Amino acid sequence: MAPDHESQLENHPPASAPVSPPASFVEQANVADEDIYEEFEENWPECWARAGDLLDWESDYEQVLARDGETRRWFEGGQLNASVNCLDRHVEAGRKNKVAIKWSGRQNGTRSYTYLALKREVEEFAASLRELGVEEDDVVTLYMPMIPELPIAMLACARIGAPHSVVFAGFSADALATRMNSADSEYLVTCDGYYRRGTPVHQKSKADNARLKLDHDVAAAVVVERLGDGTPLGDSEYDYSDLIARHRNATVEPVPRDANDELFLIYTSGTTGEPTGVRHTTGGYLSHVAWTAQSVLDIKPEDTYWCSADIGWITGHSYIVYGPLALGTTSVMYEGTPDYPEKDRVWELIERNAVDVFYTAPTAIRAFMKWGEEYPEKHDLSSLRLLGTVGEPINPRAWRWYHEHIGNGECPVVDTWWQTETGGMMVTTLPGVAEMKPGSAGPPLPGVSAKVVDGTGEPISSNEAGYLVVDRPWPGMPLSMVENEGWFVERNEGYPSLEGFDWVYFSEDAGTVDENGYITVLGRVDDLIDVSGHLFGTADIETAITDTEGVTEAAVVSGPEESDGRGAATVYAYVSTAEGYGEELREDVIEAVSEQVSPLAAPDIIVFTPDLPKTRSGKIMRRMLASVTRGDDLGDTSALRNPEVVGELESAIDSER
Ligand code: WTA
DSSP, X not given: XXXXXXXXXXXXXXXXXXXXXXXXXXXXXXOOOTTHHHHHHHTTTGGGHHHHTTSOOSBOOSEEEXXXXXXXXXXXXXXXXXXXXXXXHHIIIIITTSEEEEEEOSTTOEEEEEHHHHHHHHHHHHHHXXXXXXXXXXXXXXXXXXXXXXXXXXXXXXXXXXXXXXXXXXXXXXXXXXXXXXXXXXXXXXXXXXXXXXXXXXXXXXXXXXXXXXXXXXXXXXEEOSSOSOOOOOTTEEEHHHHHHHTTTOOOOOOOEETXXXXXXXXXXXXXXXXXXXXXXXXXXXXXXXXXXXXXXXXXXXXXXXXXXXXXXXXXIIXXXXXXXXXXXXXXXXXXXXXXXXXXXXXXXXXXXXXXXXXXXXXXXXXXXXXXXXXXXXXXXXXXXXXXXXXXXXXXXXXXXXXXXXXXXXXXXXXXXXXXXXXXXXXXXXXXXXXXXXXXXXXXXXXXXXXXXXXXXXXXXXXXXXXXXXXXXXXXXXXXXXXXXXXXXXXXXXXXXOTTOSSOEEEEEEEEEOTTOOXXXXXXXXXEEEETTEEEEHXXXXXXXXXXXXXXXXXXXXXXXXXXXXXXXXEEEEEEEOTTOOGGXXXXXXXXXHHHTOGGGSOSEEEEOSOOOBBTTSOBOHHHHHHHHHTOOOOOOTTBSOTHHHHHHXXXXXXXX
């Protein structure tokens, strides 16, 4: 990194000074014409044919969006198969030798699958699943880490019209059992185990424990050998490679699926309560993710693209597997962790694979910042053309760090807001069209109608916090919305009134919107703090804190009300710092919040901590922090990646109060 880049950062451009995409990017962008917004608007919903037409249809759809009473169905009348769209058509188009999945395993293992090789193995596994009795519409649960057999199994299910339900490999036996019970899933694909940071995790024994808790029998379980520790197979258990060998060179005719047939089921990453199953469609979902992978991630078939999410979450489904493969690009898949064996692992992989487009989460970016720029500086990252983030609000300082130290100031950054429920991206800038505002996701995508409204459902005026709703259907909407089951209901007090809308989905997120229509997502509605009758987004306060020099991460929750004489909540801030910084930042933090948000929002209690409690997908677990703050019983901490921090926090709070 050139030294003058660093000094530019020190000079602190105003928090949200807009950044324009460089001309060199715009010239080559898949979408570079700003008229696209108007075109989509004037021609809604037919505009979405642009997404549908990225796919190959077995029979053409008759209507882009059909309406039957309250029911809305995308690409009605169309039939297609997702595995054909992700595999066969690329093979037939003369790209059989193009690499589809480029996998890097723990230590130095790598595997590459060309589109032809991937199609072969998908068909062999599809034939195997059929032999085991899987029929169209049977739910197959996939409980595997980031190994190629996971996307292979997903596509094999898609080929025979069996919805998959991927359960994050790090989840416990209980979590697996809850999901298999809820989906009534009788088929399981798992592995013997895998290494995490050099230590073996015995996946199969977790799966065995889950089986004991099922309300039904498992008809068949397939076990991929990953550890190779000689895990014995019991009744109705089959070795993956034996099955594949038995079906060598099998061809399996793809099952044509209606556009509104289920492609897969996924449970929300939900940090509270019972997991909710979300079912996605074949036609609408696949169109939505292919289109956004093309227009937002700017993916081209000749690219090497890397999304560092886990396939266990929606981000991996949409933007490691379905979107990129539908476009025929090379999708990098990484099994390991970003700091093992060294903290430059991610940058090493980008250099080694000459990655063009990189998509990751703010929590990862903040970790990279904490580790320091010396790690990316060791590597040549000049292959990168575009960067993306998803999963949480990104504070402007982390945004600028990513832009400068990873993108060398030359790659646009797309901050993409969406959810498990939306299937694909909804709010973000188009990188070849609009300027970016660090910290703000951007306008809704063309054809998407997202609004920030107040408690009565009215659009709010500039920069006040409100509720983020989507008030028109979008192709990636889940089946429950297609079928109009309970998405329109006001579910809780403190939610906006949705009565004035014809059709509306409430995201349960809070946000603000500026004079240019850029939406800044503040986080879940539950993350608003009421201080003396004023509502503040915890994310706004956190942004002010993390923008303080020396701070790397912060989480803000409301404290016990009675301790505050004003009859309103106290603001608790949990702050972790970079090496060499600590308690002395207290005043800076208070000042930053007072200036950037409001003196009312300044934290009453600041707890410095080396780490914050995080879910296994890397999200800060605010529910846990709120319980720690209130001194409540913490319940089950097994969903945490780092349960040990809870005890540390409890004692740190005691010394602060
Ligand atoms: C949050 C992940 C701010 C938000 C795709 C949402 C974001 C939840 C952003 C969904 C973003 C996602 N800016 N917040 N760019 N992207 N979120 O279901 O609170 O795992 O509701 O889907 O993540 O998380 P989920």
